[in-house]
Amino acid sequence: MTRVADVRAELSKRFEAAGVPMPFLEADRIIGGILGVSRASLYAHPERGISFPIESRIRESASRRISGEPLSYILGDAIFLGRRFIVGGSVLIPRTETEILAEIASGLLTKDGAVFADWCTGSGCIAVTLLAERPSSRGYAADVSAGALDTARRSAALHGVESRIEFIQCEDPDGAEGIIPRDSLDLVVMNPPYIPSETIKTLEVQVRDYEPRLALDGGPDGLDVFRKLLPGIPGLMKPGAPLAAETGGGGQLRELRALAERTAPDLEFVNILPDHRSIDRFMLWRKRV
Numbered sequence: 001m002t003r004v005a006d007v008r009a010e011l012s013k014r015f016e017a018a019g020v021p022m023p024f025l026e027a028d029r030i031i032g033g034i035l036g037v038s039r040a041s042l043y044a045h046p047e048r049g050i051s052f053p054i055e056s057r058i059r060e061s062a063s064r065r066i067s068g069e070p071l072s073y074i075l076g077d078a079i080f081l082g083r084r085f086i087v088g089g090s091v092l093i094p095r096t097e098t099e100i101l102a103e104i105a106s107g108l109l110t111k112d113g114a115v116f117a118d119w120c121t122g123s124g125c126i127a128v129t130l131l132a133e134r135p136s137s138r139g140y141a142a143d144v145s146a147g148a149l150d151t152a153r154r155s156a157a158l159h160g161v162e163s164r165i166e167f168i169q170c171e172d173p174d175g176a177e178g179i180i181p182r183d184s185l186d187l188v189v190m191n192p193p194y195i196p197s198e199t200i201k202t203l204e205v206q207v208r209d210y211e212p213r214l215a216l217d218g219g220p221d222g223l224d225v226f227r228k229l230l231p232g233i234p235g236l237m238k239p240g241a242p243l244a245a246e247t248g249g250g251g252q253l254r255e256l257r258a259l260a261e262r263t264a265p266d267l268e269f270v271n272i273l274p275d276h277r278s279i280d281r282f283m284l285w286r287k288r289v
Contacts, residue, residue, distance in 0.1 A: 001049030090147030119190035124152025131161035173232030192225035234266035
């Protein structure tokens, strides 16, 4: 058997030589993730032996990380607002920006028994977080990807909220007809693909080459999915209900506001909020009363 200390040292050196950020932390996350132990346990028991099959898995995972594959895909999970979510090649890895969107949405979901819809749910991180934080709420999670919905179901079961959520595979609100009653939603939250198609090729390798293009590509100007969603969503919302959306920021905000005015006149613009880097990223509307 090889000792934990020796494998940690080897992986850290390989990661450092390959330019992997935080090489010691990433080595520990791979080793700990595969062994099923904490980083503190790795430090406390450096003499622990690793069997050959497990060592082979660790080395293979390290090679995948060096090639650029995101660590969350290698380990199969990611942390979002302190909760573990299952991820894979069919969903984006949850971002810190989206944690802010979930916090905004949670602050808007104050009514007991509130019903919400999470559009373009992906990993289900927003919907599951809202259900976990608001135990009396119920939700719908919609996505065009069957693979994403399967992943989101697994995370809903992991956090014990599966009885309060309904998953819908659809491209636009018309696909939810007969499932979500009209004028029934207390909140809509959405994080659709918003990166312009030509920008995809400029993204870092671990995003461009590994994360699903379907969840990234918003068309030539990044607004194609918004064009599909905005016209039909107000009909599902209660009068006065809010809609919170994540965007690409910058000039996209102005274009998106104009798009909503043209295609969703029942929505009244409320505000724009910044992310953790002070980039204006989140847009709020409210259905007119």
